[in-house]
Amino acid sequence: MYTLGIDIGSTTSKCLILKDGVKIAASSLVRGGIGTAGASEVIEKVFEESGLVREDINAVTATGYGRGHYQDADAQVSELTCHALGARFVFPEVRTVIDIGGQDAKVIAIDEFGVMKNFLMNDKCAAGTGRFLDVMANILRIPVHELESYAARSSTPAAISSTCTVFAESEVISQLAKGVDTADLVAGICVSVANRVAALVKRLGIVPAVCMSGGVAQNSGVRRAMENAIGGDILCSENAQLFGALGAAIHAFRTRNFN
């Protein structure tokens, strides 16, 4: 049995096909989220990669900010549920999931059975989200996937005192003008995002094991800063950006098998 999960985010569409609820058969990721052709392209890509066709798929669950716009789904489920399911599939021991996406950050507490117990979310402010990193990367003219290598070269992260993205943008520009090293600026930007989200984690309560999900999890600069901020290790997978789509595919499998 094949089930498909699609996660239509604010910046990126992700898709994953699961075989018999246990094996990842194929996955795809396309830049372009809600309101773009990203959703149809990511589906096309996953079928291309897997060699499967729509008729092979037994159930589809959609998640993400754009899930309501996706007509070809049997169910639409919140990102909180899907990130919790996806994270637990990869890390069975996980109790706290930190999801940092393109426009929000969520911290999810799950119990030993994988059920979501509680969550906190920042969807009001770009600071502490991927958006903050995207804006800063743009000013520094560094591709977002290269931020981590700059951060790794810094031994003294620059202090970014503004918590507002717009003011922080001016602050970064003025530090650049003063000749502050780009690596230190990038490291400071990573620390700023990590500290904002760590405040949410601490409010919810840190229960190990902790893992990161969402696109920003790929940035080791943010990951390391987050470990410093919460005072403990964070599990991370190279598939972290796909956890929502994975959780959606698991949800689709369970709906078929347990209802």
Ligand code: ADP
């Ligand atoms: P959404 O679901 O809201 O579209 P994602 O979880 O897909 O969000 O994450 C998107 C964010 O991930 C982007 O805003 C960007 O900052 C970050 N990101 C994407 N790819 C990378 C990468 N290779 N390295 C570091 N950060 C990345």
